[in-house]
Amino acid sequence: MNSKAPHIxxxxxxxxxxxxxxxxxxxxxxxxxxxxxxxxxAISVAVAQEGRTERYFINDLNxxxxxxxxxxxxxxxxxxxxxxxxxxxxxxxGDGHVQHFYDVRTRFNDGDKSPENMLYLLARCxxxxxxxxxxxNFNQSPDKRRHGTTPQNVKNNVFAISCLLKGKSTFLTCDxxxxxxxxxxxxxxxxxPPYQGVTYSQDSRYLxxxxxxxxxxxxxxxxxxxxxxxxxxxxxxxxKAYGETLPSKLGCKKILLNAGxxxxxxxxxxxxxxxxxLYISRNLQSNRVTVPCxxxxxxxxx
Numbered sequence: 491m492n493s494k495a496p497h498i499x500x501x502x503x504x505x506x507x508x509x510x511x512x513x514x515x516x517x518x519x520x521x522x523x524x525x526x527x528x529x530x531x532a533i534s535v536a537v538a539q540e541g542r543t544e545r546y547f548i549n550d551l552n553x554x555x556x557x558x559x560x561x562x563x564x565x566x567x568x569x570x571x572x573x574x575x576x577x578x579x580x581x582x583x584g585d586g587h588v589q590h591f592y593d594v595r596t597r598f599n600d601g602d603k604s605p606e607n608m609l610y611l612l613a614r615c616x617x618x619x620x621x622x623x624x625x626x627n628f629n630q631s632p633d634k635r636r637h638g639t640t641p642q643n644v645k646n647n648v649f650a651i652s653c654l655l656k657g658k659s660t661f662l663t664c665d666x667x668x669x670x671x672x673x674x675x676x677x678x679x680x681x682x683p684p685y686q687g688v689t690y691s692q693d694s695r696y697l698x699x700x701x702x703x704x705x706x707x708x709x710x711x712x713x714x715x716x717x718x719x720x721x722x723x724x725x726x727x728x729x730k731a732y733g734e735t736l737p738s739k740l741g742c743k744k745i746l747l748n749a750g751x752x753x754x755x756x757x758x759x760x761x762x763x764x765x766x767x768l769y770i771s772r773n774l775q776s777n778r779v780t781v782p783c784x785x786x787x788x789x790x791x792x
Contacts, residue, residue: 495509495532495535495536495539496535496646496647496648496650496651496654497530497532497535497647497651498530498558498559498562498609498644498647498648498651499530499609499612499613499618499639499644499647500612500613500617500618500639501529501530501532501612501618501620502617502618502619502620503529503682504529504530504532504618505529505532505533505682505722506530506532506535506536507749507750508722508747508749508766509532509533509535509536510536511747511748511768512533512536512680512720512722512747512768513533513536513537513540513542515720515745515768515770515774516537516542516678516720516774517542517678517718517774518542519542519543520542520543520676520677520678520718521543521545521674521676521677522543522545522546522547522676522677522678523537523542523543523545523546523547523677523678523679523680524547524549524669524672524673524677524678524679524680525546525547525548525549525669525679525680525681525682526549526664526666526669526670526679526681526683527549527550527666527681527682527683527684528548528549528550528556528559529550529555529682530555530559531546531548531559531655533680533682534546534548534655534659535651535654535655538654538655538658539654543678544658545658545660546655546658546659546660547659547660547662547669547672548659548660548661548662549661549662549663549664549666549669550663551663551664551665552620552663553603553663554598554603554605554607554608555608555620556661556662556663557603557604557605557608558605558608558609558612559661560605560659560661561605562605562648562651562652563651563652563655563656563659564652564656564659566648566649566651566652566656569605569606569609569648570641570644570645570648570649572604572605572606573606573609573610573641573644574641574645575606576594576606576607576610577610577613577637577638577640577641578641580637580638581637587637588632588634591610591611591614591615591632592632594607594610594611595611595628598611598628599627599628609644610638611628611630613638613639613644614632614633614636614637614638615630615631615632615633616630616631616632616633617633666681666683666700666708667708670708670711670712671711673712673715673717674715674717675715675716675717677717677718678717678718678719678720679712679717679718679719679720680719680720680721680722681709681719681720681721681722682721682722683700683705683721683723684699684700702734706736706737706740709721709736709740709742710739710740712771713740713741713771713772716773717771718771718773718774719769719771719774720768720769720770720771720774721736721742721768721769722766722767722768722769723736723767723769724736724767725746725749725764725765725766725767726746726764726765727762727763727764727765728762728763733767735767736769740769741771741772742769742770742771742772743769743770743775744767744768744769744770745767745768745769745770746765746766746767746768747765747766747767747768748763748764748765749763749764749765749766750763750764
């Protein structure tokens with residue numbers, strides 16, 4: 491697996507670039523991969539590329555996102571054709587093509603949460619960043635400098651992902667506790683919960699937060715069931731740490747993975763490297779694959 495793995499569309503928070511580092515800590519083979527907070531399922535795509543399992547449970551509370559993934563994987567031709575029509579409609583607006591985005595967003599918020607509408611909003615919105623208002627409506631603005639991912643690029647990536655995951659994937663929109671309850675020994679659970687800054691309140695970036703203590707209890711459940719897991723959680727940028735470290739009672743090992751130069755720090759005239767934490771469950775620690783030193787900043791049992 492490499493950083494050029496197929497991806498349907500840019501998606502802020504995606505682990506696509508970090509996936510080669512994350513999969514190094516996985517067993518060579520396991521029964522099923524469960525992603526309770528899948529986002530655009532970058533880890534499932536990475537694992538499928540490496541052939542580590544034949545069963546994927548892709549879950550997220552964002553139902554339109556899951557419908558998009560299901561359409562891309564199970565009916566790629568239909569999705570690509572509908573996106574092509576929708577994407578080309580913006581040029582009928584001439585210089586007012588930005589209005590096309592707002593029209594699609596209005597339809598989406600009024601109830602037409604079709605896969606092609608979700609895809610177009612992601613393809614054209616600022617930084618591929620999902621934002622929701624307090625009423626649950628998609629409220630991110632369009633990137634006025636570009637027209638969004640071209641149908642040809644979408645087609646290439648969607649068909650590539652479909653080849654990897656079609657017939658192997660189950661799509662769910664459950665609370666993450668239900669996915670934890672499904673997990674059994676021999677599975678691997680990869681969890682990438684919402685940024686901790688929104689843990690205790692609704693935030694425009696997410697449909698819901700995940701309370702810290704509640705999440706720790708869920709991880710303890712996996713330990714009791716002897717289920718292997720990897721968790722992306724906190725991290726650091728430059729000399730600033732963000733997020734609360736998971737407690738030592740979980741018996742995890744914490745690795746900080748190099749996520750590259752922070753875009754925000756570059757905009758501010760600095761060049762700070764972002765490191766994202768990966769927590770490795772007990773059993774996986776003894777089976778770990780050696781990682782080149784430049785990929786990790788720190789290893790510490792926490």
